[in-house]
Amino acid sequence: MSGYTMEPATPMEIGPRVLPPSDRWSPALAVPAPVCRFENFLGAERAAALLEYATAREEDFRAGTVLDPLTGQVSRKGRDSLVLPVTSEVFSAHLADCLPLVQEVLGHRAALVESLTVLTAHGEGGHFGLHTDASRVRDVSRALSAVYYLHRTPRGFGGGQLRLYDTVVVDGRARPGESYRTIEPEHDTIAFFPSGAFHEVVPSTCPSGRFSDHRFTLTTWISGGEPAAVPQARRPDARRPDARRPDVWRWLADAAEGTRPLHDAAQDHDGARPVALPPPGPDTRLGPGGKRT
Ligand SMILES: O=C(O)CCC(=O)C(=O)O
Ligand SMILES: [Fe+2]
Numbered sequence: 001m002s003g004y005t006m007e008p009a010t011p012m013e014i015g016p017r018v019l020p021p022s023d024r025w026s027p028a029l030a031v032p033a034p035v036c037r038f039e040n041f042l043g044a045e046r047a048a049a050l051l052e053y054a055t056a057r058e059e060d061f062r063a064g065t066v067l068d069p070l071t072g073q074v075s076r077k078g079r080d081s082l083v084l085p086v087t088s089e090v091f092s093a094h095l096a097d098c099l100p101l102v103q104e105v106l107g108h109r110a111a112l113v114e115s116l117t118v119l120t121a122h123g124e125g126g127h128f129g130l131h132t133d134a135s136r137v138r139d140v141s142r143a144l145s146a147v148y149y150l151h152r153t154p155r156g157f158g159g160g161q162l163r164l165y166d167t168v169v170v171d172g173r174a175r176p177g178e179s180y181r182t183i184e185p186e187h188d189t190i191a192f193f194p195s196g197a198f199h200e201v202v203p204s205t206c207p208s209g210r211f212s213d214h215r216f217t218l219t220t221w222i223s224g225g226e227p228a229a230v231p232q233a234r235r236p237d238a239r240r241p242d243a244r245r246p247d248v249w250r251w252l253a254d255a256a257e258g259t260r261p262l263h264d265a266a267q268d269h270d271g272a273r274p275v276a277l278p279p280p281g282p283d284t285r286l287g288p289g290g291k292r293t
Helices: 044-056 089-106 247-255
Strands: 029-031 036-038 082-085 112-122 127-131 144-150 162-170 173-183 189-194 199-201 215-224 285-287
Touching: 036 089, 044 144, 044 215, 089 112, 089 144, 089 189, 089 215, 162 247, 173 247
Parallel strands: none
Antiparallel strands: 029 162, 036 189, 082 112, 112 215, 127 199, 144 189, 144 215, 162 173, 162 199
16 A cells, blocks of 8 residues: 555745746757648649659669859768759749748748749668758748658658757857657658758668668748848848747747858759749638638
């Protein structure tokens, strides 16, 4: 028999000898990057056709690159991915239809107007080290990244998870944290997240070595338009809080500041071409069960 009774306990104050008052209290806030995922994004038939297309274009993939934000130098540092720039009106239209809901989930308000898309493949040892997508978008503080995953069944690769890092805020200053959320690269799923969020693709294995067993993505970077012209005298300081944007987005932009390219690149370093995003169509998804009429 235990000595416990069924009487409810009375709360006791934890005294100041245990928890003394302190004049300095500055906890580190770890903010998860907002993410919005869809499963069965294209549906089994179209996902299978897209996977077949990607596999058939094996010869056209090239080694993916990264851009050094300070020097503008293009290299393969920290990255082992195969990349093939593509465009698709149908895929862009699907993205556009989802964006109102995605923006609601991510707490994102600015208008989104154009996108760049690439197919990627990760095989044995494929990886993409910690980065933001600042080199792919016009204004990293309000751009979205969308990664759509494809693979054959059963899966021919191991690893290859996407890690989306938290942002740590201390005394109002933001930096990338060490904690993260893991996104499994599941077939026919898509994840949207802020392009300024730090993320990485952990190494993948591909025991068969076959291209068809690789981890495939259709990756899209979605940018807003030019910021509205503001008279010089009233131009907001980049560091000053922007009342129209939620804090999480400002913290992300602050943490990503050092990854933003200093000079506008004439074109994408992997050869992707910007296309205009169509307006949302009649199939716009507005939420559970909610279709625009
Ligand atoms: O493949 C993924 O999961 C993410 C890819 C990525 O981060 C990129 O291409 O910038
Ligand atoms: Fe990325």
